[in-house]
Amino acid sequence: KAGVTQTPRYLIKTRGQQVTLSCSPISGHRSVSWYQQTPGQGLQFLFEYFSETQRNKGNFPGRFSGRQFSNSRSEMNVSTLELGDSALYLCASSYSGSSGETQYFGPGTRLLVL
Amino acid sequence: AQSVTQPDIHITVSEGASLELRCNYSYGATPYLFWYVQSPGQGLQLLLKYFSGDTLVQGIKGFEAEFKRSQSSFNLRKPSVHWSDAAEYFCAVGGLLSGGGADGLTFGKGTHLIIQP
Numbered sequence: 001k002a003g004v005t006q007t008p009r010y011l012i013k014t015r016g017q018q019v020t021l022s023c024s025p026i027s028g029h030r031s032v033s034w035y036q037q038t039p040g041q042g043l044q045f046l047f048e049y050f051s052e053t054q055r056n057k058g059n060f061p062g063r064f065s066g067r068q069f070s071n072s073r074s075e076m077n078v079s080t081l082e083l084g085d086s087a088l089y090l091c092a093s094s095y096s097g098s099s100g101e102t103q104y105f106g107p108g109t110r111l112l113v114l
Numbered sequence: 115a116q117s118v119t120q121p122d123i124h125i126t127v128s129e130g131a132s133l134e135l136r137c138n139y140s141y142g143a144t145p146y147l148f149w150y151v152q153s154p155g156q157g158l159q160l161l162l163k164y165f166s167g168d169t170l171v172q173g174i175k176g177f178e179a180e181f182k183r184s185q186s187s188f189n190l191r192k193p194s195v196h197w198s199d200a201a202e203y204f205c206a207v208g209g210l211l212s213g214g215g216a217d218g219l220t221f222g223k224g225t226h227l228i229i230q231p
Contacts, residue, residue: 045220047218058218105157107155
């Protein structure tokens with residue numbers, strides 16, 4: 001079974017621009033979660049989607065948004081980019097998103113904001 | 115609010131020596147505990163997880179972890195490390211949301227493991 005895939009793997013943007021990251025979960029998985037990883041703040045939960053609905057959201061500003069499609073693929077959007085948004089963005093999928101269920105992580109998209 | 119503390123930012127161990135990485139958590143309900151490993155430029159790979167039952171959990175790559183409720187700890191151990199174990203290790207806690215659904219994992223800041231030849 002193919003793992004979680006994320007595209008693109010690397011991205012360079014400038015301040016004020018917006019960016020869209022994509023995540024394809026493991027086949028059959030319906031829950032997709034997004035995390036931001038930075039050297040200073042570590043790994044932080046952004047949001048989780050299940051059946052095209054956002055069920056849970058971390059403590060991030062509204063510039064961070066996402067969506068999920070009927071095939072469970074998910075996109076994350078960051079508008080009005082700031083330098084501090086430079087990070088590794090990780091996507092994780094699980095079958096139903098139940099508590100304690102194993103989340104399988106993708107390789108991440110590394111975003112650099114100049 | 116839940117939190118995870120990994121007191122050791124860096125740990126250096128000689129190849130073949132034993133390893134213990136510490137993790138302490140704070141969680142208001144029954145926790146689900148995880149250890150993940152991240153190699154440079156890679157995503158996270160699950161080593162093991164604890165939900166309930168036996169407090170000693172076996173994982174992949176020869177790792178194990180012991181849940182101690184009284185100490186709010188979930189330390190990771192390996193009897194003999196290999197050079198390929200050099201990586202970043204993350205402890206994480208999750209749990210049951212009142213409304214159901216995935217409770218986003220709360221991660222520790224990670225422990226960077228260095229293996230000396």
